[in-house]
Amino acid sequence: MATAGKNTKLRSQILDTALRLFSHRGYFNTSIHDICREAGVSIGAVYHHFANKDALARALFDDMLARMEVALSDILACHATCHKRCDAIIAFLFALAGQSPEIMRYILDARHHEFMPEAKPLGTSRPYALLRQCIEGGIRSGAVRPLDPQVAVEAAFGGAIRMIQLHLDGVLEQPLPHYLTQTQECAWRAIRI
């Protein structure tokens, strides 16, 4: 059984290696044997901590989403206005993409439903709900135009997310922070009153 609570050393070694390999080669191009070789861990250890390959990927995904949720909650708590919150969220996403591209790639790039059949799409996740909450607050306060919330969320953060994708694809000519101010400005102009 996967001991969800206990964080043994091997368990996190496995998760770290899996994140690296999954995000670089993709889920289907990474075998359990690969993970074991790279992590210096036996096959038995993997199957001791995780029910199977799917469950390993899912544990990783839940981990990433949980971290993301904490960070976003924090931002909402630290900033009062919708405008400041949007700017801070985009800055955070850019920073995360710079520091931990593997996390970003795993969250954005992977087609999770291909290997986690019952996985909900990103659009129904808790972090996404926080983005929506941020925008809906702006609409209520009159800072944001009375748009459909889904349209407003994507208008506000879609550009930033796409910029991050370009960054991860190595297509961007400049380092990511170079585009931060303009991206924030466009995002706010798209939805502001």
Next chain:
Amino acid sequence: MATAGKNTKLRSQILDTALRLFSHRGYFNTSIHDICREAGVSIGAVYHHFANKDALARALFDDMLARMEVALSDILACHATCHKRCDAIIAFLFALAGQSPEIMRYILDARHHEFMPEAKPLGTSRPYALLRQCIEGGIRSGAVRPLDPQVAVEAAFGGAIRMIQLHLDGVLEQPLPHYLTQTQECAWRAIRI
């Protein structure tokens, strides 16, 4: 050898089936045997028309990109101002996502570098270049603020693309056309002077 030029009946049967299966189950969850069964075609036929599974996926991808390029060129030719072009492009993308979700899914959803190692990212494709050309024209004419072109492209079309992703994930509450006007409006406000 793959007879790239000749369009035999079987070849397009194979391509159609591959598109359907790839876009629903994903590349790695679709075997050549699956395609043969569904298309009512023999394995030999597949390997007569395509060098291997990768090449089949690549042929499909090139096909889709070519169609996309034709459609976008057409739009640029039919509309004079940047504003009208942006609106028309978003309307076209929405229409395509509604009529041929499989094409859209295959282009947007698939992680092509996972099975086409040397594939260029979408950000370097011809259709993307056309989007950029549209925006750069707007900047030159003074209709669009003098932004970095990459930021402006993503600000203009990122929201629309994300809305389409939500639609393909089945997360949208209303049918896609319901969101068209607001999406166009947000896009233009993000970049206009």
Next chain:
DNA sequence: TAGATTAGAACGACCGTTCGGTCTGGAACA
């Protein structure tokens, strides 16, 4: 008939998973 096309059995390689086993630390007992 020559060449293009289609058929499908067969093969080898890989991959996820299983399972019988070893090791270790500490609880229970004398």
Next chain:
DNA sequence: TGTTCCAGACCGAACGGTCGTTCTAATCTA
């Protein structure tokens, strides 16, 4: 304290199945 015992942690060879690909023969077509 010394001994026994056990459960959780970890190991890795082996298995069964699938998949991409090959190959030879059959069939069509011009």
